[in-house]
Amino acid sequence: MSKVTLDERRFRERFEEFNEIGATAAGGVDRPALSDENRAARDLLVEWFRDAGLEVRIDEMGNIFGRREGREPDADPVLFGSHVDSQYNGGRFDGVVGVLGALEVVQALDDAGVVTDRPLEVVSWSNEEGVRFQPDMLGSGVYAGQFDLEYALGVEDDDGRTFGDELERIGYDGDAPCEADGVHCYFELHVEQGPYLEDAGLSVGVVEGVFGFSWMNVAFEGQANHAGPTPMDMRQDAFVATADVTKAVRELTATGGEDLVGTVGSVDVWPNAINVIPERVEFTVDVRSYDDDVVDRAVDRVREEVAWAADREGLEFAFEEIMRLDASAFDDDCIETIAAAAADAGYEYERLVSGAGHDASYLNAIAPTGMIFVPSVDGVSHRESEFTEWADVVAGTEVLLRAVREQATV
Ligand SMILES: [Zn+2]
Structure with a gap:
């Protein structure tokens, strides 16, 4: 040429x-x-x-x-x-x-x-x-x-x-x-x-x-209450469960597959006030890998972690996978x-x-x-x-x- x-x-x-x-x-x-x-x-x-x-x-x-x-x-x-x-x-x-x-x-x-x-x-x-x-x-x-x-x-x-x-x-x-x-x-x-x-x-x-990826929407619903008088063992804090899941996503990437990455990227908190226990949180989870099976397993694990976190904190929860690309x-x-x-x-x-x-x-x-x-x-x-x-x-x-x-x- x-x-x-x-x-x-x-x-x-x-x-x-x-x-x-x-x-x-x-x-x-x-x-x-x-x-x-x-x-x-x-x-x-x-x-x-x-x-x-x-x-x-x-x-x-x-x-x-x-x-x-x-x-x-x-x-x-x-x-x-x-x-x-x-x-x-x-x-x-x-x-x-x-x-x-x-x-x-x-x-x-x-x-x-x-x-x-x-x-x-x-x-x-x-x-x-x-x-x-x-x-x-x-x-x-x-x-x-x-x-x-x-x-x-x-x-x-x-x-x-x-x-x-x-x-x-x-x-x-x-x-x-x-x-x-x-x-x-x-x-x-x-x-x-x-x-x-x-x-x-x-x-x-x-x-x-x-990489293939999955996008998930999660919502936790608890109980708002005053941050002062409410005893710690009487709380249903939607944000504590969100934090648990976020931590679990990070830990999951260490064991879930060599190239697995995971991110909690968008978080909305209600009422989002300094002296009120968070009643509701909606957040997203993004997981990616070049191996579709790894993504599958990660999605299952995130779903489990969400259910466990809701159970520990006494919350209602919703979990939805909104997008999946192989x-x-x-x-x-x-x-x-x-x-x-x-x-x-x-x-x-x-x-x-x-x-x-x-x-x-x-x-x-x-x-x-x-x-x-x-x-x-x-x-x-x-x-x-x-x-x-x-x-x-x-x-x-x-x-x-x-x-x-x-x-x-x-
Ligand atoms: Zn570009």
């Missing part, structure tokens, strides 16, 4: 310019899905796609595609990209690296005069983060047939505004059907969001799959393509599994899929201090370029 070189300077300048949109004082970005800042980011992206000669297509979920024709126009395209929505006060790298990296790949091919056999499509998925509209990965989820379009458009934010109305407001309620119509394969470049690659001193990770192993051929691309580019790499969900998890259900990780400094993400060394961003993009070219060759 003829040599194709990334234009590191163009790529870097574009990255900096893009992240001026919604920039925060602490060095992050605030561009939640379908906000005015998200619209501005989309507008700039579409402008750049057009400047790069890509044919832009916006679908009913506001997913943005940029297509570059190949020598064989009827062949299924190689699809690659990520997302440009952010957490509230999130980082500059999460998602953006994968979309702007994808754009750099097609421009580098243009610079070198290389036409691939298959068409190439760069994509930016809507609402990956799921901070303003839940669930997360909504755009890719509809595209991959995991959610109904009607359901997704009707999802509301905390102010009661629907996804569909907000999409229309920012002008991204596109006409193209939101469904996969023949995808040869999907690649996504993303920051690791964990400490593994940095600790190992590597620029590139070949992702073999994504672990997904990426396509062997895509994994090997990425590994070979990393080796050819001269990067040492390791194979790893993602603890976080990605658009690639849904794409994996409908097309052969692979992911490339680049290191997150201190394993930090979803924070303004999120950082990846630029050389590592370039390394990951170089691997993406090679993997895309390989798969685009018939």
